[in-house]
Amino acid sequence: MESAPKRLRIKQVFSSDPGDSVEIKGWVANKSSMGNLIFATIRDGTGYVQVSAKKGTTPPDAMAALDSATKESAVAVVGVVRNDARAPDGRELSVREFRVVSAAEVWPITKTAAASATYLYDVRHLSIRSRRTTATMKIRSEVVGATFDYFREKGFTLISAPSFVQAAVEGGSTLFPVEYFGKKVYLSQSAQFYEEAALASLEKVWIYQPAFRAEKSRTAKHLTEFWMIEAEQAFAEQSDNMKLQENLLAFIVKRVVENRPYELRALGRDIAVPPVPFERVTYDEVRDQAAKQGVSFEWGEDIPTDAEKLMSMAHQNPFFITDYPLSARSFYHMTYPDRPGVTRSADLIAPAGFGELATGGQRIASYDVLMERIRSQSLPPEAFGWYLDLRRYGMPEHAGFGMGVERVTRWLCGLKHIRGASLFPRTMTRVSP
Ligand code: 4AD
Ligand code: MG
Numbered sequence: 001m002e003s004a005p006k007r008l009r010i011k012q013v014f015s016s017d018p019g020d021s022v023e024i025k026g027w028v029a030n031k032s033s034m035g036n037l038i039f040a041t042i043r044d045g046t047g048y049v050q051v052s053a054k055k056g057t058t059p060p061d062a063m064a065a066l067d068s069a070t071k072e073s074a075v076a077v078v079g080v081v082r083n084d085a086r087a088p089d090g091r092e093l094s095v096r097e098f099r100v101v102s103a104a105e106v107w108p109i110t111k112t113a114a115a116s117a118t119y120l121y122d123v124r125h126l127s128i129r130s131r132r133t134t135a136t137m138k139i140r141s142e143v144v145g146a147t148f149d150y151f152r153e154k155g156f157t158l159i160s161a162p163s164f165v166q167a168a169v170e171g172g173s174t175l176f177p178v179e180y181f182g183k184k185v186y187l188s189q190s191a192q193f194y195e196e197a198a199l200a201s202l203e204k205v206w207i208y209q210p211a212f213r214a215e216k217s218r219t220a221k222h223l224t225e226f227w228m229i230e231a232e233q234a235f236a237e238q239s240d241n242m243k244l245q246e247n248l249l250a251f252i253v254k255r256v257v258e259n260r261p262y263e264l265r266a267l268g269r270d271i272a273v274p275p276v277p278f279e280r281v282t283y284d285e286v287r288d289q290a291a292k293q294g295v296s297f298e299w300g301e302d303i304p305t306d307a308e309k310l311m312s313m314a315h316q317n318p319f320f321i322t323d324y325p326l327s328a329r330s331f332y333h334m335t336y337p338d339r340p341g342v343t344r345s346a347d348l349i350a351p352a353g354f355g356e357l358a359t360g361g362q363r364i365a366s367y368d369v370l371m372e373r374i375r376s377q378s379l380p381p382e383a384f385g386w387y388l389d390l391r392r393y394g395m396p397e398h399a400g401f402g403m404g405v406e407r408v409t410r411w412l413c414g415l416k417h418i419r420g421a422s423l424f425p426r427t428m429t430r431v432s433p
Contacts, residue, residue: 005078005096011046013081014091020081022093024049025101027129028073031066038066041088042077043129047262050087051077053095065098072104072129121419125433128423135263136420139256140409144208146255147229150248156231157202160209161194163187167383170330174213176224187212190402192332193387195232196363199398200390206231211402216428219305220417221355223406225426232400238334238344238362241399242320245348245358246278249318249408256412269414278348279319283328286311286321300341302328308355315351322346331377332370332387334362348403354411360401367391 005021016022026044033039036055041048053066069075079093109127113119120127127133151158168175169190176187191207198205207230215222231244254273256264264271287299290307297304303321311321323342326335333343345361364370370391374381381388409421419425424433 009046010042010044010049013049013093014047014089016081018081018083021078021096022081023076023078024093025076026074028069028071028075028104029129031069031071033067038063040066040069042075048088048131050084050092051079051095051098052087052092053098058095059097062095062098065100066095069098069100070104071107072126073100074102074104075100121425121430123433124424131266133420133423135260135266136409136413136415137423138263139260139267139413140405140421142256142260143252143405143408143412144227144229146252147206147208147248149255150251151206151231154204154244156204156206157198159191159195159198159202159205159207161188161191161207163210163212167193167387169193170213174215176212176214189213190228191230192232192400192402195230195400196387196395196398197390199232199234200394203234204231208405218428221407221410223418223422223425223427226407226418226422227405228402229405230400230402232398234398235396236399237397238346238360238399241360241362241401242280242322242346243277245360245401245403246274246276246318246320248403249278249348249357250274250276252408253412264412267413269412271412274317278317279315280322280346281311281319282323283321283325283342284323289314300325300327305355308349309353312349312351312355313353315349318348318350318357320346320348329361331373331379332363334364334369344399348401350407350411352411354407357407357411358401358403360399362397362399365391365395365397367395 005023007023010024010026013022024042026042028040029043029048030041038053040051042051053063055063076099077095078097079095082092082094083090084092164180164185165188166185169192177184178187188211190211191209195205195207210225211228212225215224250273253271257271257273286303290310293310295307295310297307324345326341326343329343329345333345336342343361347356348358349355350357364373370388374384406418406421410418415421419427
């Protein structure tokens with residue numbers, strides 16, 4: 001009696017022995033016929049494999065079921081593993097049994113339809129089955145998984161924070177108001193203030209959760225809902241904070257390069273682990289260099305997109321831009337004692353035009369200094385009640401940062417637009433599917 005076929009996931013087919021009888025379950029990614037041969041590419045969550053059937057050799061009922069299977073139908077296949085140099089990656093299954101588990105109607109994403117990016121995002125619930133999106137999501141998952149491992153190893157505690165909040169962390173212009181039992185509250189822009197509160201007991205904290213920004217600009221790097229990795233350390237200065245960021249990013253890239261070579265290849269990406277420490281360039285140096293290339297901006301303004309792009313294009317590896325003017329930063333930033341207009345902060349910038357990945361800085365720890373800052377920026381002190389209160393009960397020097405998961409994924413995957421780094425992106429013009 002023949003032994004029952006081994007149930008494998010597709011990736012395992014490539015490490016099993018020729019002659020093995022195996023069962024796979026997945027979806028029909030492609031199908032073609034040539035004379036008395038039928039070929040199909042079956043996809044599951046681990047990869048793709050070719051299956052083939054031949055009139056006269058394949059049992060007739062299996063042949064008929066394969067013949068009837070439409071693109072994207074869910075199927076179960078029993079077959080014999082064969083080496084075949086003509087098959088992708090040199091392997092295929094000779095079909096013995098073929099069953100349609102759930103038939104697909106005519107697949108709407110034709111080559112012509114796929115030429116429209118808008119259409120692809122209109123049917124994102126279907127178009128996410130593509131090789132590119134699959135590879136991107138595996139890399140994204142690796143980015144997040146590496147981050148969990150990194151912070152655990154460094155002794156950081158993972159915390160959570162509310163999404164309904166009352167304070168603007170990053171300024172009022174990008175707040176999303178929400179009606180909350182007759183009161184106006186907002187969706188959280190950043191969990192930073194909650195991390196600062198958690199420091200006094202946990203000392204080193206990090207968080208991974210969605211952030212919301214009412215971004216009115218349509219750019220290739222802004223979503224209205226995105227995932228942020230944030231970390232905050234007590235008894236730490238901005239130099240410690242930058243070390244933490246560069247080591248984290250290098251760790252993430254190493255993990256992706258080691259664990260996702262297949263996906264990087266599918267995306268045509270060749271990424272090297274960046275050496276640490278990353279280069280540090282000051283805001284003033286950026287201003288000078290940009291001016292030399294014809295992009296001028298006033299001291300005190302935030303670095304304009306085209307200047308950041310110039311700098312990013314000129315680098316092979318991620319780097320920091322440090323020492324931003326206070327006028328270009330949020331109110332909570334600490335400044336240098338001898339340069340009251342300059343903050344101890346930095347942006348982490350990806351090379352090759354991808355731009356900002358993270359922003360971080362040292363926070364004001366003193367109650368009086370923070371109160372003075374709030375007043376001098378004409379902010380309402382009552383809006384920052386508990387945030388100020390933290391400074392009355394033992395607040396040491398501390399620093400932290402926020403890194404956008406989709407920004408990092410976009411860079412690693414080389415995506416034109418950040419929306420590709422989100423399974424179901426949210427932008428100013430898209431809240432569906
Ligand atoms: O630079 P941001 O605004 O900094 C903060 O929110 C700080 N409070 C973080 C902290 O220090 N704890 O946002 C941090 C990062 C950016 O560098 C970027 O990677 C990402 O979050 N980000 C966005 N990603 C996608 N779409 C948007 N609209 C984003 N806004 C920020
Ligand atoms: Mg920023």
